[in-house]
Amino acid sequence: MTRVNRLRKVVIVGGGTAGWMTAAALGRFLTRDGQTEVTLVESEAIGTVGVGESTIPQINIFNRMLGLDENDFVRKTKATFKLAIEFVDWKAIGHSYHHPFGPYGVDMEAVSFHAYWLKLHGMGLEPDLGAYSLNAVAAQQGRFMRPNGQANSPLGAIAYAFQFDAGLYARYLRDYAEARGIVRQEGKIATVQQDGLTGFVTSVTLESGAVVEGDLFIDCSGFRGLLIEQTLQTGYEDWSNWLLNDRAVAVPCTLGGSNAPVTRATARPAGWQWRIPLQHRLGNGYAYSSAHISEDEATAYLLAHLDGEPLAPPNQIRFTAGRRKKSWNRNVVAIGLSAGFMEPLESQSIHLIQVGIARLLAMFPDRNFHQPDIDRYNRVMAFEYEKIRDFIILHFKATQRNDTPYWDYLREMPIPDYLADKIALFQSHGRIFRENEELFNDTSWFAVMVGQGLLPGGYDPMVEVMGDEELVRRMADIKAVIARSAEVMPDHFDFIRANCDAMG
Secondary structure, three states, X not given: OOOOOOOOEEEEEOOHHHHHHHHHHHHHHOOXXXXXXXXXXXXXXXXXXXXXXXXXXXXXXXXXXXXXXXXXXXXXXXXXXXXXXXXXXXXXXXXXXXXXXXXXXXXXXOOOHHHHHHHHHHOOOOOOHHHHOHHHHHHHHOEOOOOOOOOOOHHHOXXXXXXXXXXXXXXXXXXXXXXXXXXXXXXXXXXXXXXXXXXXXXXXXXXXXXXXXXXXXXXXXXXXXXXHHHHOOOOEEEOOOOOXXXXXXXXXXXXXXXXXXXEEXXXXXXXXXXXXXXXXXXXXXXXXXXXXXXXXXXXXXXXHOOOOOEOOOOEEXXXXXXXXXXXXXXXXXXXXXXXXXXXXXXXXXXXXXXXXXXXXXXXXXXXXXXXXXXXXXXXXXXXXXXXXXXXXXXXXXXXXXXOOHHHHHHHHOOOOHHHHHHHHHHHHHOOOOOOOOOOOOHHHHHHHHHHOOOOOOOOOHHHHHOOHHHHHHHHHHHHXXXXXXXXXXXXXXXXHHHHOOOOO
């Protein structure tokens, strides 16, 4: 067995959330012995999209991996906590529901809690699914606390994520990465050099004339994909036939309205609007289809539906939903927007950065760049993107809205086979199965399917082992326990003030 031919130099092209998350992870694991140099190249003159302010609970895995102090993280990024995503007007105008983090009800042994709820619903006794989720109840009441570890209590295992200022988050991770040996190189890239035989990228030359050489290049250059696309011409899978939104306008505003620990997604005539409460401001945006509304109309619509005063000019963003045909091509790995983008719905953009980093660490190359490693990375990343894509499509497909041509198209459009099979399986007996560790589990699918008005014709016959009277009693007890648990949770912003030394 020969010794591993370790990488000598890794170059990250681009900063922002993707670049500095990658740099922080490599600083945590790769540079500790000084044998591998990591350089991040970015230019102050190139802006970042910076709308990725909302996350899902998997961000806690990344933070623990880095060994971050959570209170310090919350304080320095002006973060708030997040228990759920609130969907308004998606099923129909005037209807809302929560997609909560964490389970509904309790473990009912061999059969999922979802099946028992479906039976109760079929009996006409319980229309409110959210009442069986501590996260949903607490979110509605604007309450939050961290799990207290108490066994056999809903308070013992509260799942949560964060909402933060993307610019402050990048700054926070930059400090972390530079403290661990990551070198930042300021400057715009003018040219890219490749090996004439292999096509591998060998170096980038900055406008200043400085040359940055590397063995592995990580492309975090955003939508343009400077290395993965402009240089290597990897190709792109266009998913805009399913995901119509190809524009977004974002603007921050002063605090106003609810400070509940949720991201709110409100369906609009030609897209949807996000609302993200931070400690110091609200993040807002309108993701829309340019075929159904103009940029000026979308901007005016967003500005007319803010809960506070604008704090900056509107930021216009253009994108095409889809992904690169390969996330890893030769010695270039694309992470973040350079690898693909769907839209901010379900707060999955930062998670895909995190997954790209985690998979890269698991398949980290030596200087020989074995093709089977690269092929596996591309397979697992394609799976991640495609399964998230189908979950997002569900929100647009499962609707009763018929008030605009935008919603008419989405309601009637053909959908990918995987999603069609998932819906068909659910519509028979309410069954949902998580496939190969896909991101969104059965609870997430159940929340959105029921929330959007998809209900099966029957339920799992295994629930008949419990009599009707016992079922009604047990479900009432579960709902009461969740209601009492929510009552002891403090106000969301009060919790931040008391525990994170913030908002003073």
